[in-house]
Amino acid sequence: MDLDPVLLARLQFAFTIIFHIIFPSFTIGLSAFIATLLIRWIATGREHLHRLARFWTKIFAVSFAMGVVSGIVLSYQLGTNWSRFSVAVGNVIGPLIGYEVLMAFFLEATFLGVMLFGWKRVPPWLHMFSAVAVAVGTATSAFWILSANSWMQTPAGYELRDGIAYPLDWLEVIFNPSFPYRLTHMLSAAYLTTSLVVLSVGARYLLAGRFLEEGRTMMRMGVGMLALLTPIQLFIGDQHGLNTLEHQPMKIAAVEGHWDGSEPGALVLFAWPDAKAETNRFEIAIPKLGSLIVTHDPEGLFPGLLSVPPDDRPPIVPVFFAFRAMVGVGVLMLAAGWVGAFLWWRGLLFDSRWYLQPLAWGWWLGFVAVISGWIVTETGRQPWVAYGILRTADATSPVPSGSIVATLILFVLVYGIVFAMGIYYINRLIHRGPEGRAVEAPERGIPTRPLSTVVEAEREILSPQR
Amino acid sequence: MEWYLPVIWAALIGTAVALYVVLDGFDLGVGILFPFARDERERDQMMDSIAPFWDGNETWLVLGGAGLFVVFPRAYAIIMPAFYLPVIVMLLALVFRGVSFEFRAVANTSKKYWNFAFAAGSTLAAFCQGVILAGLIQGIKVEDGAFAGGTFDWARPFAILCGLGVVAGYGLLGATWLVLKTEGVVAERARRHAKELLVAVLVFMAGVSLWTPLAFPRIAARWFTAPNIYVLWLVPLVTAVVAVMAWRWLDARREVLPFLASIALFLLGYLGLAISTFPYLVPPTLTVWEAAAAPASQIFLLLGTIFLLPIILGYYGFIYWLFHGKVREGEGYH
Numbered sequence: 001m002d003l004d005p006v007l008l009a010r011l012q013f014a015f016t017i018i019f020h021i022i023f024p025s026f027t028i029g030l031s032a033f034i035a036t037l038l039i040r041w042i043a044t045g046r047e048h049l050h051r052l053a054r055f056w057t058k059i060f061a062v063s064f065a066m067g068v069v070s071g072i073v074l075s076y077q078l079g080t081n082w083s084r085f086s087v088a089v090g091n092v093i094g095p096l097i098g099y100e101v102l103m104a105f106f107l108e109a110t111f112l113g114v115m116l117f118g119w120k121r122v123p124p125w126l127h128m129f130s131a132v133a134v135a136v137g138t139a140t141s142a143f144w145i146l147s148a149n150s151w152m153q154t155p156a157g158y159e160l161r162d163g164i165a166y167p168l169d170w171l172e173v174i175f176n177p178s179f180p181y182r183l184t185h186m187l188s189a190a191y192l193t194t195s196l197v198v199l200s201v202g203a204r205y206l207l208a209g210r211f212l213e214e215g216r217t218m219m220r221m222g223v224g225m226l227a228l229l230t231p232i233q234l235f236i237g238d239q240h241g242l243n244t245l246e247h248q249p250m251k252i253a254a255v256e257g258h259w260d261g262s263e264p265g266a267l268v269l270f271a272w273p274d275a276k277a278e279t280n281r282f283e284i285a286i287p288k289l290g291s292l293i294v295t296h297d298p299e300g301l302f303p304g305l306l307s308v309p310p311d312d313r314p315p316i317v318p319v320f321f322a323f324r325a326m327v328g329v330g331v332l333m334l335a336a337g338w339v340g341a342f343l344w345w346r347g348l349l350f351d352s353r354w355y356l357q358p359l360a361w362g363w364w365l366g367f368v369a370v371i372s373g374w375i376v377t378e379t380g381r382q383p384w385v386a387y388g389i390l391r392t393a394d395a396t397s398p399v400p401s402g403s404i405v406a407t408l409i410l411f412v413l414v415y416g417i418v419f420a421m422g423i424y425y426i427n428r429l430i431h432r433g434p435e436g437r438a439v440e441a442p443e444r445g446i447p448t449r450p451l452s453t454v455v456e457a458e459r460e461i462l463s464p465q466r
Numbered sequence: 467m468e469w470y471l472p473v474i475w476a477a478l479i480g481t482a483v484a485l486y487v488v489l490d491g492f493d494l495g496v497g498i499l500f501p502f503a504r505d506e507r508e509r510d511q512m513m514d515s516i517a518p519f520w521d522g523n524e525t526w527l528v529l530g531g532a533g534l535f536v537v538f539p540r541a542y543a544i545i546m547p548a549f550y551l552p553v554i555v556m557l558l559a560l561v562f563r564g565v566s567f568e569f570r571a572v573a574n575t576s577k578k579y580w581n582f583a584f585a586a587g588s589t590l591a592a593f594c595q596g597v598i599l600a601g602l603i604q605g606i607k608v609e610d611g612a613f614a615g616g617t618f619d620w621a622r623p624f625a626i627l628c629g630l631g632v633v634a635g636y637g638l639l640g641a642t643w644l645v646l647k648t649e650g651v652v653a654e655r656a657r658r659h660a661k662e663l664l665v666a667v668l669v670f671m672a673g674v675s676l677w678t679p680l681a682f683p684r685i686a687a688r689w690f691t692a693p694n695i696y697v698l699w700l701v702p703l704v705t706a707v708v709a710v711m712a713w714r715w716l717d718a719r720r721e722v723l724p725f726l727a728s729i730a731l732f733l734l735g736y737l738g739l740a741i742s743t744f745p746y747l748v749p750p751t752l753t754v755w756e757a758a759a760a761p762a763s764q765i766f767l768l769l770g771t772i773f774l775l776p777i778i779l780g781y782y783g784f785i786y787w788l789f790h791g792k793v794r795e796g797e798g799y800h
Contacts, residue, residue: 062568068521069564073557075531079546080553083613090539091760095767098536101529102774109522110781114788117518121788166760397547398613407554414558418565425572 006393008404009081012411014378016073018371019415023067025370028142028187029194030060031135033221034115038128048213048434053131054119055214055434056198059426061116066422068109070415081404082385085395089386092158092165092173093148100144108137139187146186150179152386153377154247165389177247181240182377188233189373192333193366195225199336200363201430203356214434216350223344226337234330238293244380245294248387249303250312251380254319256290257283261304265290273316278306314382322375329369336362471765472758475537476747478771482533484736486526488639488729493520495640497563497588498633499659500581508652509581515647515793517567518785524560537764540611541747541757547613548606549598549620556594563587589633596632600625603678603685603739605749624677631670635732638663642725645716649792660716660724668709671735675702678742684750685742698741705734 034056041049075097078086086094111133118127157172158165167173199222205215245252253261257268257280267289271280291300305313336359343349350356385392493516503509534542546553566584573580597620604624607615641663644656679686689698712727745753758764 062572065521065565065568068524069561072524072528072531072560073554075528075535076546076553076557078535079531079542080550083543083547086535086539087543087611090535090542091763094532094536094539094759095763097532098767099770101525101532102770102778105525105528106522106778106781109525110785112521113518113785118788167762167766170766397543397550399547399550400617403550403617407551410554410558414561418561421569421576422565425569428572 003401003405005399005401005404006396008401008408009396009399010392012404012408013077013081015408015415016070016077016411018374019419020067020070020074021370021374022367023063023070024138024142025186025190025193025367026197027060027064027067028135028138028190029192030056030063030197031131031138032191033194033198034060035128035131035135036221038124038131042124042128048217051434052214052217055429057115058429061112062422062426062429064108064112066418069418079397080399081397082395083397085385085390088163088390088395089152089165092155092167093151095167095170096144096148096151096174100141100148104137104141104144108134108141111137142187142190143183146183147174147176147179150182151176153182153381154178154243155386155389160389163390165386178240178243181236181243185233185236185240185373186370188229188236189366189370191225192229192233193370195222195229196333196336196366197363198222199226199340200359200361203359204430205433206350207353207356207360211433219340219349220344223337223340223349226333227341228337230330230334230337234334237330241294242296245302248380250305250308250314251319251377252294253303253305253307254314254316254380255323255376256294257316257320258290258302259304259306261301261307263301264288264299265294265302265304267293268320271320273320275310275313275316312383314380319376319380322372322379326369326372326376329365329372332362332365333369468761469755471761471768472537472754473745474768475533475758475764476745476754479530479533479537480740482526482529484733486523486530487736488732489523489526490520491636491732492516492639492643492725493523494563494588494592495636495638496643497584497640498592498637499640499644499656500585500588502655502659503652506577511648511652511793512644513567513570513584515644518789520564520567522782522785524564527560536767537759538747538754538757539759541752544606544608544611544613544748544752545602548615549601551617552594552597552601552620556591556598559587559590559594561587563591588636592633592636593629596629597625599632599739600628602749603628603682603743605682606751608748608751624681627670627673627677631667631674634663634666634670635735638667638728639725639732642712642716642728646721646725647793657716657719660728661713664709664712664716664728667731671705671731674735675738682742688742701734701738701741705731705738708734 034053037049037053037056040046041053111130114122114127114130115134118130122130151173154177155165156176157167157169159168160166198218202215202218202222205211206219241252241255252258254273256265257271257273258265259278259280264287266285266287268280268283268285271283271285273279274281288298291302292298294300294302305316339355340349343352343355381387383391383393385395496512496516500509500512503512531542534545562583564587566580566587570577570580570584600622601620604620604622606613607619638660641656641660645653645660648656679689688694708727708730712724712731715723715727743749745755747754747757
């Protein structure tokens with residue numbers, strides 16, 4: 001086969017990692033949401049908070065399972081697809097991943113078991129503690145994996161000998177220049193993504209006139225999070241951009257569609273960047289606004305794509321468009337949060353159908369922003385896999401194209417089925433709603449599966465004699 | 467220090483892999499025995515017996531992969547491309563069986579497909595692990611520190627022997643786990659399966675023990691030369707004793723001891739393989755010292771491991787204590 005093995009390996013990895021990031025960005029936020037619900041429940045004793053926590057725990061279980069199995073794949077794909085990468089930088093980023101497993105994965109897996117199956121086996125405080133432990137575990141996992149990823153973007157605290165990176169200072173490795181920005185940006189993205197899903201489900205119930213008490217709580221918590229966290233997220237994103245300009249100027253040039261660095265950059269609202277002709281087609285742009293945003297000075301100069309040879313430029317089209325998709329969603333979230341906060345203040349939040357209706361359909365927008373953001377940062381890092389250390393083309397495994405194509409097709413098929421069914425089942429759980437019958441764990445023995453409520457409810461409908 | 471570090475790490479990662487094999491072994495084994503259940507009630511019982519544990523058990527697989535990547539990056543970089551297809555097929559099989567836990571519970575008409583996905587995924591994952599093991603024993607073609615063999619180098623008769631052996635072994639662990647955790651028809655059937663699988667496991671262990679010294683002179687030399695042989699003859703002897711005891715405990719309707727005996731059998735087989743291959747990580751070219759990461763990286767992670775491993779084992783003690791006792795028939799979601 002003549003297909004380029006580097007491109008195929010990248011396609012396969014892009015597919016599996018995009019599939020994977022959907023679930024952590026949901027479960028990081030959802031675990032924190034469930035822990036918050038349980039803390040509020042213990043503090044106030046209001047029963048509907050407990051119902052809500054149980055309801056979201058079932059959805060969490062499905063999402064977490066998909067996140068776990070797709071994550072195991074990644075820990076091996078680094079070797080199957082990028083074996084030379086592991087030799088070149090394994091000394092430095094390997095331990096970070098090791099710490100992720102030791103500090104986060106075991107914590108999550110254990111207390112998830114308690115969270116899912118321990119409703120009747122442990123006292124409420126221990127159950128709440130388990131939910132907090134899972135939330136802390138997911139955030140800890142994000143800490144280490146984002147540290148490793150940030151090191152690939154902005155390597156620090158190492159020296160290079162014979163093409164292999166050796167650690168010099170672990171604190172510099174872990175807290176490398178882009179890490180604080182990336183960590184806060186991603187964590188708040190995960191919390192925002194989940195908030196929008198919660199808000200959307202709340203809106204769905206209010207529109208349908210079902211589970212009103214639960215729906216209102218979800219609306220209030222979702223609107224509050226969006227209204228407060230979205231502006232903070234925009235600020236973090238801006239700071240992250242300044243940091244990227246300092247360390248990876250070509251990523252910013254691709255984001256801005258900025259070719260000629262000798263003039264202040266325009267804010268390109270729309271264009272089709274043409275890498276061959278080295279210009280933007282169909283451009284609609286506001287002069288100097290790009291420089292104002294990127295350098296905080298309308299006359300500020302920043303490097304253009306033409307300043308490096310074509311081989312050193314990242315693919316421009318995906319970075320350019322993904323960035324606009326991410327910012328577009330951010331603006332929509334800000335609007336949803338502030339309009340919602342205004343309606344809340346006027347006492348209209350639960351009755352404004354024009355506001356609830358689009359929200360009920362918009363649950364997926366946060367995921368678009370997360371995936372787009374990752375496309376910007378990962379594609380924008382190209383042609384490097386570890387910036388300035390190792391080119392992606394030099395990082396591949398000695399594996400023939402045929403194997404990669406075959407497994408890529410398998411991944412697409414398997415993940416397609418799993419994803420479609422996962423969404424279908426989660427939707428079914430949401431449709432059933434938080435009422436159902438509580439999961440009654442037996443006094444002894446292994447209790448029921450978390451999803452059993454649905455089955456129970458359906459069986460009761462089908463065969464009332466039971 | 468530079469000599470000891472890789473040995474300490476080889477022992478730690480070896481322990482992680484052994485824990486993985488035993489822990490995920492029993493829950494994969496329950497999946498392997500899944501097709502023998504006659505109705506959904508029995509299947510619920512089997513699945514409920516492992517539901518709170520499987521995720522934690524599979525985390526050891528992540529630790530094995532990540533540990534290899536961290537401490538022995540050169541071995542990781544050779545092993546993964548060499549077993550590209552079996553590794554990825556194994557991972558996809560694990561995806562199917564992992565989501566089956568949740569999907570099966572919520573499915574109505576499609577439940578039978580997730581039953582199949584759970585059983586087939588568990589069996590295929592176990593078989594692929596045996597194939598990878600066989601490939602490692604046989605050795606990998608390496609040039610200039612990189613994998614230099616073909617896509618299907620692992621596909622030999624010995625791989626099938628090991629693949630079936632691991633399926634039988636996990637089946638034994640699963641059957642004795644069900645004896646321990648379930649009651650009624652499921653437990654009775656598991657007791658019968660456990661005996662059959664015990665015989666099968668012994669046959670496969672004998673097969674591998676005969677095949678490897680005959681096919682690989684380095685393994686014959688390790689076992690059958692003085693002074694090694696004065697000590698090593700104990701390994702097959704203890705194995706035989708444990709197997710006989712397992713059979714008798716099953717006959718005596720003991721519940722905990724057969725499970726512990728099958729764990730012991732696994733660890734003995736594992737010990738035998740370790741004796742055959744140490745100090746090679748990638749036989750016959752790469753030793754643990756040659757494959758190791760920079761000492762600074764090994765020390766950095768070792769410091770954390772010393773603190774975190776006892777905590778992790780504490781989690782395990784807690785969750786197995788919390789969910790102790792039998793799953794009873796009809797206790798599922800009916």
